[in-house]
Amino acid sequence: MAEQIGSLHFRLTKRFGGKTVLDDFALEVRGREFVTFLGPSGCGKSTALNLLAGLIPPSAGEIWLDGTRIDGLPPERRGFGMVFQNYALFPHLTVFQNIAFGLELRGWPRAEIAGRVRQMLDLVQLPGFEDRYPGQLSGGQQQRVAIARALVIQPRLLLLDEPLSNLDAKLRLEMRTEIKRLHADLGLTCIYVTHDQAEALSLSDRVVVMREGRVMQAGTPAEIHDRPQNLFVADFMGYRNFFSLTVTGGDPDGTVVGRAGPLTLAGRGAAPLPPGAAGVAAVRPEDVAVTGEPPGPNVLRGRVRLTEYLGREYDLEVILDSGQTVKARVAQPVAVGSTVGLRLPAERVVILLSEDGGGGIP
Amino acid sequence: MRTEAAAAAAPLAKVRPARRLEGAGPALLVPSALYVLVMFVYPFCYGVYLSLRPGKGEGGLSVANYLAFFLDPWQARTIWVTLSLAVPNTVLTVLLALTVAYVMRRGIWLERTITTLLVLPIALGTVLVAEGINGFYGPKGWLNQLLLMAGLPDPIRLTHNYTGVMIALFVQHFPFCFLMLLGYISGIDPALEHAARVLGARPWDVFRRVLWPLIAPGAAIAFALVFVMNFGVFPSAVLVGQPAGATRTIAIAAYQQAFEHYDMSMASAIAVIMGAGQLVGLIIVLLLRGRLAATGVATMGAGKR
Numbered sequence: 276m277a278e279q280i281g282s283l284h285f286r287l288t289k290r291f292g293g294k295t296v297l298d299d300f301a302l303e304v305r306g307r308e309f310v311t312f313l314g315p316s317g318c319g320k321s322t323a324l325n326l327l328a329g330l331i332p333p334s335a336g337e338i339w340l341d342g343t344r345i346d347g348l349p350p351e352r353r354g355f356g357m358v359f360q361n362y363a364l365f366p367h368l369t370v371f372q373n374i375a376f377g378l379e380l381r382g383w384p385r386a387e388i389a390g391r392v393r394q395m396l397d398l399v400q401l402p403g404f405e406d407r408y409p410g411q412l413s414g415g416q417q418q419r420v421a422i423a424r425a426l427v428i429q430p431r432l433l434l435l436d437e438p439l440s441n442l443d444a445k446l447r448l449e450m451r452t453e454i455k456r457l458h459a460d461l462g463l464t465c466i467y468v469t470h471d472q473a474e475a476l477s478l479s480d481r482v483v484v485m486r487e488g489r490v491m492q493a494g495t496p497a498e499i500h501d502r503p504q505n506l507f508v509a510d511f512m513g514y515r516n517f518f519s520l521t522v523t524g525g526d527p528d529g530t531v532v533g534r535a536g537p538l539t540l541a542g543r544g545a546a547p548l549p550p551g552a553a554g555v556a557a558v559r560p561e562d563v564a565v566t567g568e569p570p571g572p573n574v575l576r577g578r579v580r581l582t583e584y585l586g587r588e589y590d591l592e593v594i595l596d597s598g599q600t601v602k603a604r605v606a607q608p609v610a611v612g613s614t615v616g617l618r619l620p621a622e623r624v625v626i627l628l629s630e631d632g633g634g635g636i637p
Numbered sequence: 638m639r640t641e642a643a644a645a646a647a648p649l650a651k652v653r654p655a656r657r658l659e660g661a662g663p664a665l666l667v668p669s670a671l672y673v674l675v676m677f678v679y680p681f682c683y684g685v686y687l688s689l690r691p692g693k694g695e696g697g698l699s700v701a702n703y704l705a706f707f708l709d710p711w712q713a714r715t716i717w718v719t720l721s722l723a724v725p726n727t728v729l730t731v732l733l734a735l736t737v738a739y740v741m742r743r744g745i746w747l748e749r750t751i752t753t754l755l756v757l758p759i760a761l762g763t764v765l766v767a768e769g770i771n772g773f774y775g776p777k778g779w780l781n782q783l784l785l786m787a788g789l790p791d792p793i794r795l796t797h798n799y800t801g802v803m804i805a806l807f808v809q810h811f812p813f814c815f816l817m818l819l820g821y822i823s824g825i826d827p828a829l830e831h832a833a834r835v836l837g838a839r840p841w842d843v844f845r846r847v848l849w850p851l852i853a854p855g856a857a858i859a860f861a862l863v864f865v866m867n868f869g870v871f872p873s874a875v876l877v878g879q880p881a882g883a884t885r886t887i888a889i890a891a892y893q894q895a896f897e898h899y900d901m902s903m904a905s906a907i908a909v910i911m912g913a914g915q916l917v918g919l920i921i922v923l924l925l926r927g928r929l930a931a932t933g934v935a936t937m938g939a940g941k942r
């Protein structure tokens with residue numbers, strides 16, 4: 276129903292004082308796409324969103340929307356919608372007036388405004404809340420009003436800045452589903468900001484992992500999850516076990532083999548890694564399995580130092596002879612102090628280029 | 638920062654001592670209640686009583702003093718004189734302070750320096766400020782010397798008249814009003830302004846539809862306070878005004894009765910009239926503020942609810 280955009284592309288740099296917060300941050304977003312900016316606190320996600328909305332001026336760069344350059348337009352002329360982290364509902368206006376705000380500014384006739392606001396309230400499942408003030412709503416309800424207020428003007432692009440971060444875990448899941456539903460039903464183009472990887476994976480068509488104002492990796496949720504291209508992304512996406520190694524060989528199909536001290540590890544190479552190159556093998560705790568096999572390639576032995584019961588599973592901390600600890604998540608309890616064999620399945624191990632001074636091994 | 642710390646500390650504080658303090662609440666109020674009683678309520682009642690006993694205290698209570706005040710044009714006129722200073726000055730002060738505070742709401746270049754300069758008059762006190770005004774705006778002051786050098790035939794009269802008092806009142810009350818409004822305005826979440834802009838509001842729409850309704854309650858309070866201070870103007874009216882004529886305010890009338898005619902009773906009556914004037918001003922402003930709230934414009938302020 277909203278006016279569809281073909282594509283938005285931008286290349287932006289932002290400096291605050293001497294500090295570069297966004298460094299040549301470039302991306303192309305296609306119509307109807309759901310793109311997420313994912314990164315740790317302070318990496319410049321909100322800054323990027325504010326630049327796109329026109330709320331702060333870029334230090335350098337351009338924004339193009341369907342062949343028109345828009346970075347000179349003030350925010351009120353960009354036709355975007357935005358949902359803020361703290362919702363930013365107008366406290367002196369009722370729910371109805373909050374949602375009607377954008378329509379009034381566009382000079383809609385009263386009767387049409389009323390109909391359209393009702394429609395939006397139904398859409399976000401808050402019928403009958405017209406006359407409440409924001410102070411009389413729960414966090415989740417405020418959040419829905421904020422979404423309705425942004426959507427009612429039929430924005431060409433919807434920007435969402437950590438809209439779920441103030442909600443409790445249960446409501447967060449519910450609202451996540453709701454945002455997904457709205458995106459699909461209305462054919463919206465969305466840019467969503469979060470530091471929660473689960474949120475990013477479940478909502479997005481494409482995830483852009485950011486670090487200190489730069490794109491570390493952009494790709495589908497599966498790509499980001501299974502094939503991180505560098506240590507930073509691997510660490511951010513939940514890879515907890517890292518082994519420094521020297522590449523000894525590999526296959527044309529992308530498998531790379533390396534030696535980490537006494538261990539031989541095989542895995543998928545994130546990049547072409549010639550023999551002799553310094554690499555890092557990374558694997559998630561969930562992918563480490565307890566095994567009875569004797570030590571060999573991708574099989575290690577160690578002593579269980581710590582177990583933690585999680586309700587369904589157990590987290591293990593296993594200390595190897597080399598002194599390195601390995602984290603594993605297993606279904607069966609294992610006694611502390613016992614010796615276990617651990618298998619790191621080669622298809623689950625990623626081998627990354629070791630970067631000096633970059634991510635480092637966390 | 639402070640509020641965050643306070644919020645974090647609050648649950649801890651609530652754990653136990655709260656219960657014991659609940660009973661002690663009224664008892665804790667006693668010292669301050671006593672203070673108010675002794676320092677304010679008693680003198681006030683005594684003043685009212687004094688004003689109702691004219692003629693060195695013989696005879697019963699009478700409103701003769703009040704009649705005398707209102708029937709004597711020379712005295713009654715002071716109300717008009719005071720209002721003609723207080724009202725325009727309050728409007729001017731609040732409007733300018735509001736404008737400057739609004740422009741500075743997101744911080745500006747050299748903000749600290751500018752704020753310090755603005756606060757200086759508060760620290761210096763009325764008399765020093767009046768001296769300064771005489772030195773700068775007086776017939777032989779810097780301003781006139783400059784204007785004369787620039788070719789003006791005669792010095793312009795800016796002191797010892799209405800203008801002088803207006804300048805003095807403005808210099809004294811602007812910083813106070815400005816700081817109060819700046820605190821109020823900068824306390825409004827900038828995201829509200831951003832949200833309005835993205836929804837299509839131009840800067841003027843943002844002011845009119847979002848920020849003004851949130852600022853209005855604070856502006857009303859600032860207006861009331863400045864008005865009360867202006868209505869009681871005394872030192873400036875004497876030092877840079879024309880206390881025998883154009884700026885003979887009601888406070889001067891009271892002072893003359895007390896310390897030139899030694900008629901404490903009449904002086905008290907005038908003081909009571911002055912207080913009543915301030916109260917009326919305050920009530921009008923608060924009623925207007927209430928009406929703003931009733932029409933939904935200012936139901937929720939930024940700082941106060």
Ligand SMILES: Nc1ncnc2c1ncn2[C@@H]1O[C@H](COP(=O)(O)OP(=O)(O)OP(=O)(O)O)[C@@H](O)[C@H]1O
Nearest residue numbers: 291292296314315316317318319320321322323470
């Ligand atoms: N107005 C400003 N002046 C100076 N520095 C700023 C300003 N706004 C943001 N920054 C800095 O820019 C960096 C990025 O800020 P930004 O708000 O974009 O982070 P973010 O990725 O949204 O973080 P979070 O997840 O905590 O919201 C931070 O280091 C921040 O301190």
Ligand SMILES: [Mg+2]
Nearest residue numbers: 320321322436
């Ligand atoms: Mg942010």
